[in-house]
Amino acid sequence: MLVDNDAPLAPLTTLRLGGPARRLVTAVTDAEVVETVRAADAAGEPLLVIGGGSNLVIGDAGFDGTVLRIATEGFALDGTLLELAAGEVWTDAVARAVDAGLAGIEFLAGIPGSAGATPVQNVGAYGQEVAETITEVVAYDRLLHETVTLTGEDCAFSYRHSRFKADPDRYVVLRVRFRLADEGGMSSPVKYAEVARTLGVEAGQRVELRTAYETVLKLRAGKGMVLDPEDHDTWSAGSFFTNPVLTDDQYAAFLRRLDGLAAPAYPAGEGRTKTSAAWLIDNAGFRKGHGTGRPATLSTKHTLALTNRGGATTEDLLALAREVRDGVRAAFGVELVNEPVMVGVTL
Template identity: 90%
Template sequence: MLVEHDAPLAPLTTLRLGGPARRLVTATTDEEIVETVRAADAAGEPLLVIGGGSNLVIGDAGFDGTVLRIATRGFALDGTLLELAAGEVWADAVARTVDEGLAGIEFLAGIPGSAGATPVQNVGAYGQEVAETITEVVAYDRVRYETVTLTGADCAFSYRHSRFKADPERHVVLRVRFRLTDAGGQSSPIKYAEVARTLGVEANRSVDLRTAHDTVLKLRAGKGMVLDPEDHDTWSAGSFFTNPILTDTQYRAFQDRLGEVTAPAFPAGDGRTKTSAAWLIDHAGFGKGHGSGPATLSTKHTLALTNRGAATTEDLLALAREVRDGVRAAFGVELVNEPVMVGVAL
């Protein structure tokens, strides 16, 4: 277990933003994680848990407490059952499951971050989300002071949400278990229109597993969503805003604002409709590359807010507020940030 003081946090995030931690602990075993959490809680010390740092916006003042960096490793496969340590690099783990000929998370290729973060955000992309395959999450419960195992149903998954995100002070994820599918080298049925179109197949068809993985990886890279230290379009937290889910009343008001214009719309259950945050941003006047300062929209994707190399967190937040307020003024729809805010707020 490595302990550092006044340690920079920016290098631990994909945005490369944020001030220092008063104390940074890097844990490489579950026991070290639990020991660090218990010690911080017993001392009444603020605690921030970091995995891959891909979904964090940390304030310029840093974090006045203990930052726990989870660096555990573990990839265990038993038939179609997969267990990942929380610190496993997610993109690498997905690639390994494809190497093993197992479907279930192949459309989540190239997503930065660690395995332990996937149930927190119910990570999803291209028509697939981890809620579909997670069977159990092993976590340390900071209220019960013990390690617990939560079933997939216990996790209360919904769109980019879970019980872990709803109550972030309660659990620290240690391990995540998945049930994958051996489909004879074929992918899961394709649900996302862009993927089907790129592959030249109809929706709900399956294709070669490796082809599906590599196609998604190429699509993500084309949008600046695969990490590349030399490409500032990837110095981001991925999609900064979630796709809005509107009630029937909200959707009717939105349609009234649109007039003759047609916006993307998808059923979201319970009479609600999901629309596209990227479409809203673009049609509110914020195109790719918008911004003249050190933080701009990605030149490849309007949903990514990027650090062009010399930005501060406040620069990024100023841009986020400009986009959020502009969309609200144009369409009456409130965009909600997807990354976790630490010491700051929109």
């Protein structure tokens, strides 16, 4: 276990923003993770748990407490069953699963962060989400003071949400277990229209597993969503806003504001419709690269990513986020909700 005082946090996040931690603990075993959490809780110490730092917006003042960085390693395959330690790099895990010829997470290629964060956010992209394959999550329960195993059903997954996100101070994820599929070298059915178009297939068809994986990587890279230290479009937290899910009344009000525009619409359960945050941002007048010349701008490749151009502060980023959120609300009456976790700051 490595302990640092007054440790900078910005280098541990993909946004490269945020002030220092009073105390930073890097844990490389599950036992060290549990020990650190127990010690902080016993002392009444504020605790922040981070993995890959890809979904965090940390305030400029930093964190006045213990930051636990989970750096555990572990990739274990038993047939189609995959167990990952929470600190495993997600992009590497997906690549290894594809190398093993197993389908189920191939459309989640290139997503930065750690395996332990995937059930918290119910990470998803291109028509696939981890809720489809997670069978169990092993976590330390800070309320019961013991390690517990939650089934996929226990996790209460929904769109970019879970039991862990609903109660962020209770569980610390240690291990994640998946049931993948051997489809004879083929992918899961292609669900996402953009992927299907790129592959030249109909929705519902399968393609070669590696072709699906490589196609998603290229699509993400084209949007600045694959980490590259030299490309400031990737100095982001990925998609900053979730796609709004509207009730029937909210959707009817939204349609009245469109003034002839045709907005994307997808069924999202009984009485609910999902629309596109990227479409809303673009049609509210915020184009790619909006804010050029400022320290924080929209990505030049994707309107959903808010980026640090190299000298930004967290407040610079939040000012841009508020400008976009308020502009979309004024144009369409829809409230955008941030996807990254806010630490010491709010929109």
